[in-house]
Amino acid sequence: MKNGKKKEKKYFFTTGTINITNYGYAFVHVEGIQKDIFIPKDKINRSLEGDLVKIKFKKNKVKPKGEVLKIIKRNKKKFIGILKINPQHYYNNSTLDISNKMQIICICNNVSILIPKNKSKKYKHDDKVLVEITRWPKKNKNPIGRIIKVFGKIGIYKTEIHSLLEEYEISNKFSHKIKDEAKKIFSKGFINFKEKQNRKDMRSINTFTIDPIDAKDFDDAISIRKIEKKIWEIGIHISDVTHYLKENSIIDKEAYIRTSSIYLMGKVIPMLPNILSDELCSLQPEIDKLSFSLILNINERGNILKSWIGKTIIRSNKKFTYNEVQKIIDKKKGKFYKEINILYYLSRKLIKKRLKNGSLYLDRIETKFQLNEKNDPISIDLEKNKSAHSLIEEFMLLTNQKISEFISKKSNNNNKYNQPPSIYRIHDKPDHEKILYLKQIIKPLGYSLDLKNIKSSINHLLLQIKGKPEQHMIENFVLRSMSKAKYSTKNIGHYGLSFIHYTHFTSPIRRYSDIITHRLLQNYLMNNKKKIKSIDFYEKKLQHCSNQERIILDIEREFFKYMQIKFAKIFLQEKEFDGVITGFNEWSIYIDLIPYHIEGMIKLRNIKEDCYTFNSNGFNIIGKDYKNIYFVGDKIKVKIIDVDLEKKYVILDWINK
Template identity: 35%
Template sequence: MARQKDERPTWSRPYMEKRILKLLRNHGDRAFRAKEITKRLDIIERADFLQARDLLEELADSGKVARLKGNRFGFRPPANIRAGTVRVHPDGFGFVTDDDGEEYFVKGRRMGTALDGDRVEIGLGAPARDGRKREAEVIQVLERGRKTAVGTFHRHGHFGVVAPDDKRMTRDIYVAREDWGGANEGDKVLVTIDRFENPKSVPEGRIVNVIGSANDAATRVLALAMSVGIDADFSEQALEEARAARLEITDADLREREDFRGENVFTIDPVDAKDFDDALHIRELQGGRVEVGVHIADVGHFVPEGSALDKDAYARGTSTYLVDRVIPMLPERLSGNLCSLRPNEDRLTYSCVFELDETAQILDYRITPSVIHSKARLTYEQAQAVITGEDSEAPSPVKDAILRLWALAEHLIRERFKDGSIDFDLPEVRVVLDEAGTVTDIVRKDRLPAHRLIEEFMLLANKTVARHVSKQRPRREFVYRTHDHPDKEKIQQLVGYVRGFGYQVRSEDGTIEPAELNRLIREARGKPEEPVIQTAALRAMAKARYSPDDSGHYGLGFRHYSHFTSPIRRYPDLIAHRELRKMRAGRPGPDYGALKAQCDHLSERERVADEAQRESVKLKQVEYMQQHLGDRFTGVISGVTRFGIFVELDAILVEGLVHVRDLADDYYEYDEPAFMLVGRTSGRRFKLGDPVTVTVAAANTETREIDFVLV
C-alpha cells in the first residue's frame, strides 16, 4: 500500500491571507512576529514562510493589519468593528465592553450565538443620542467565555435539557439521551457547552458531573458555587503530591531560619478554623521596648513553583468560604495540617519581627524564614475575655501577651485613622445551620477588639513587607495590593444617596477626603440606617486589586501595601513569600508582563470567590424567609426606585423589595433627586432611612429574591 503524503494545506495567497486575518482577529488583544504567525498556522516550507512574511508587510501597508513595535503584527479592525467581552442580562439583551473599555448595548435579537462571558466581535450601529449607549450587533463569537454550566436537569422523552442556574445564561442546553451521565429528573448537574452555531437553535452539551438532588440543601450551595466558577475538586496529581508531603525540619532548615520555638508564640482564630495562617509573640526588651513577631505559615516550602499543587492553587487563587463549608485553595493535608500553625507542634514559618517602642512606633524590623512552636490556640472569644478581664482558659503568659499586644494595637489603630484609613466596620451575619444544612437562625456577628488586635498586626506586617521591597529594590517587580481613589461619579451618587437620610457630605468635583468619609460613618453610628450608610459608602469605593504597580491603598491610607499574611488561603501571599526568598538569595525578580497577568487572574478569582460566598449567604437568607412567610419584621428603607422600596430587616440584615404595585393606598411617583416615593393624592412619602414594619410575602430560591408587603 502506498504511503499517504502529509495532508497540509496548499498555501494559495488568498487562503493564506484569510488564515492570517482570522488568527489575528481571534487574538485581537495580542501581537505576533512573522515567525510566530507561521508557526501557529503550521507553515513549514521556506517558500510559504517567505510568502507569509511578504504578505504581512503588504497587509500592514494596506492597513488591514497593524504593524506594531518590535516588528510585530496585530489585528486592525475596521472603524465600525470592535472586539470585547459580552455580559448578558437575564432578559436576553447584553452589553459588550471592548478592549478600550467602551461599552455598547446589544439587543436580544442581535446577540447571535453569544453567551454570557464570551469574547465576541461586534459591528457598531449609528452613534448614540441622548446619552444612551451606542448599539451594536454580534458578528461572531471569537472565544467561549465558559466551557461548562451548572443547572437543573429535566427529561423530555428521548432527550433532556439543562436549565442553567445562572440566569445570565438565557438558553437551556440540549442533552442527547446517551449523554445524560446517570442524571435523574431535577438533579443539579455540570454540563459542557459543546456546540452552539445557530441562534435559532439551542446550545448542545453533555452531562459530566451529577452534583446531587436539587432538594438537598448542601447540593444547592455547592451547585451555586460551581455555577459562578468555583472548582471543588483537586487534580489527582495535586492530591498525590499532598499525600507525599512531609514535615521534616532538618539541620539545613534550621541553619537558614531564625528559631522562635522558645518564645511564647500563640494563635487567635475563629472557633471553627482549621487553617491557622498566623501566630504572634511578644517579648519585653530594655528601655520599654518590645519585640513583636508576626509568624506566617511557610506554604512555599510545601508547594514548589510549577508543581501540580501550585497549578491547582493558582487556578483557584483563593479559598472560598461558603455558608456551609470551605473550599480550600490547598488540599486539607496541607491547609489543615502541615502548613497550619497548630499548637504544640513545630512549624516552618516566614516572620516579620518588629522592635517597637511603647507607642507602637517601629524602631527596627527584620523579615526572615523561621521555625516556631505554638504554645496555645485561642479563639477570638477567649482572647476577648482576656482583654475585658473576664475569666479565660488562656495560660497566664498568653494572657499577659494579649494585654500587652492590645495596648500596642490601640496605638496602631489611632495612628492609622489619623493617617487617613477609613473606618469601615460593616455588620455581618452568621447563618446557623443544622446537620441537614437547614437554616435554624440568622444572627449578627460581633466584631470584637480581639479581631482588631489580630487585624492591626497583620496590616503592620503587610505594609512593612511592601515598603521593604519598594525601598530596598525599587525597580524589582512585586505583587502589591492596591486600591484606587473612588470614581467621581460614584462619589456624587453617594452624596445624593446619604442626603436622603439627612447627611451632608463635602465633596469637591466628585472627590472626597477619607476624613470626610470617616465623619459620615461616625455620624451614622448607632442609628437604624448605619448598616445601609456603611454599605453605600463601601460600594462607592473602587475595588481593591492585585498589581505589580506600587500605587498605594486609598482605603487604608497606606503608601505601600501587599498581602503576605495568609498564604494558606491566598495565592498572592504565596507569590510574596517566594519573591522575598528570591531577594534574599540575590535571584532576579519576575517579568512585569507575566506578573501583571498573574495579578489580573488573581483579582478575578478573588471576585468570583466573593460572589460565591455572598450568594451562598443570600440563598440561606431566602430559605430562612421561606420558613417565615406571613411573619412580621421591623426594618429600615435602604433603597428607593421607580418600582418599589427596598427594606433591610433590623435584626438579621436580610433585604427584600416592597413592590410599588403593593402600595395600594395611592398612586406613587418617584422623586429621583430626593430618593423618595410620593403619593399623588395623599402626599405620603417613603424615603431612605424610614423605619417600617413588613410581612414576608414571597421568597424565591431560584432568583434569590424576597418580597415584602408593608403592614
C-alpha cells in the same frame, strides 16, 4: 425641517460583550461611551450572556438604545439550569417551541433550552443540571441541548455548592497525583538539625494563635516579651509555606490555578491539600513549626524602634479563639492575660495612628449562620468587629506594610539588575461620580460629604450612622464607591489604608499572592539575584491573582445570598419586619431587612396604598394620588410573602412607612 422631510437619526455600529438581565433585556458596554447600550428583550437576537456581539445603536444622552445584529463569538455552550417536566404547567406555550417530543430546561437570564423527551426520562422536575447547547435551528425560538450532569434538587446545600463551583470551573477535589505528592512532602516534613541551626530560634518566647472557632489552618502566630521598661519585642510569625511548596511543582501549579481558598458556609475549598494546609504548614500549638517572621521592638507609644525580618522556628503555647481572647480582654484575667493586654494596648495605638494618617475605618458587622445537620441555616449571628479581631488585624496590617517597605527599598537599590520594584497590594482613589452619587443618596437622610476632604468626611459619616437603621445600607454604598484593590508591580499606594507601601504576606496557606511575596522576599534576603524574575513575569502572576480574587468573591457572595434566601424561607407569612429602602428601579423597590441584613424586593405595582412611579434620578419614588415620596434610606414595615430559590429573590409585602 427642509422640504418637509424628517431628519433621520444616524445609526452607529460597534462590537461588545452583552450582559443579559434577569428581566430579559440587556446592556452592551462600548468603549468611549459613558452609558452602556440598552438592548430591548426582543432585540437581543439569540445572543446569550457574555457573547461578543455586533450591534447598531442610536446615541442618546439618557439611554442609548440598540439591537444585536450578529453573534461574533459565543461565550459558552454549557449552562447551569433548572429542569422543568411538563413545562406547559409553568409557561405560556406561545412563547416557547414546546412539542410532545420536547421537555424544557430553564437557564438563568431568561434563556430556555429544549431537551428531547427521550433524553430526559431519568431526570426529575426541579433538578439543577449542566446542559450543553447542541444546535439552534433557524426556525426555532429556543436552542436544543443535552443534559451533561445532574447536581440534585434545587435549594439543597450540596446541589447549590457543586453547581456553583461547576459554573465557575472550580475543582472541589484534588487529583490523586497531587494528593500523593502532598503525602510525600508531609512524610519528609520533619525539621532537621541543620534547618534549626539556620533559623532564629523563638521557641522559648510566649507565642499563641488567635483565630475563628472553626479554623483549621493557622497562618499566623504572635509572640511577645518585655525587653526593658515600656519596650516590648513583638514577633509576627507567618507559616513558611514556601519551605515545603517548591516553585513549579505540581502542587505549586495547582495552587496558582486555584489562587485562594474559598470559604463557604459549612465548607472550605482549600488552595492546598488538607494534609499541608491543616497539618504540616499550620502553626498548631505544642509543635515546632517553621515560620517567616517580622520581629519588632515597640515602645508604649506604638513607635517601632527596631525591626528584623527572617526565617524562624517557633512553638505556639496556645491556640486561642477570638471569643476566648475577647473574654480575657473584657474580664482582665485568664491565661496570658498580661501578654494579651499589652498587645491589645499597642493595637489601639496602631489604630489611632492609622486613622490619624487618613485610613478609612469601616466597622463592618459579619453575618454568620448556624447550620443544622443538613447544612440548612437555622439561626443567624451578627458579629461586630471586636477588640480581639482588631488586635490581630492591626498587627497583620503592620506586617504587610513593613514587608512591602523592606522589599521596595531592596529592589530600588538593585534596579541595575532589572529586578521588579516590588509586589504591591494597591488601592486607587474612589470614582468621583460614585462619590457624588453617595452624597446625593445620603442627603435626604440628613448626612453630608465634604468633597474636598473625602476620607475624613467618610470616617465622620461612618461614626454618625453607627447603630442607626440605615448603617448597613450606607456602609454598602460607601464600599461600592471605592475602587477595587488589586495586585501590581507598579505602586500607587493603598488609598483606603493610607499606606504608601502595602503588600500581602500574612496568609500563604490560603492566598497565592502571599506565596509570591514570600519567594521574592527570601531572594532579596539571600541576595539571590538569579532567582528574581522579570517585571513581566510578576505582573502576569499578579494579574491572574487579581482576576481570580474577583471570581472567588463572586462565588462566596452568591453562595452567601443562597444561604440568606434559604434562611428567609423560615419567616414566610410569619411576622412583620422593619426594613430600610436600599434602591429602586422602574419596577421594584429593594429593602434590607434590619434584623438579618437580608435584601428583599417589592414590585411597585403590588403596593396597595397608592400608585408609585420611579423618579428617573434614581433616588426616590412618588405616589400618584397622595404624593408620598420614599427615598433610599427610608424605614418601612414589610412582611416576607414568598421566596424564589431559582432566581434568589425574597418577595416582600409593603405594610406602611
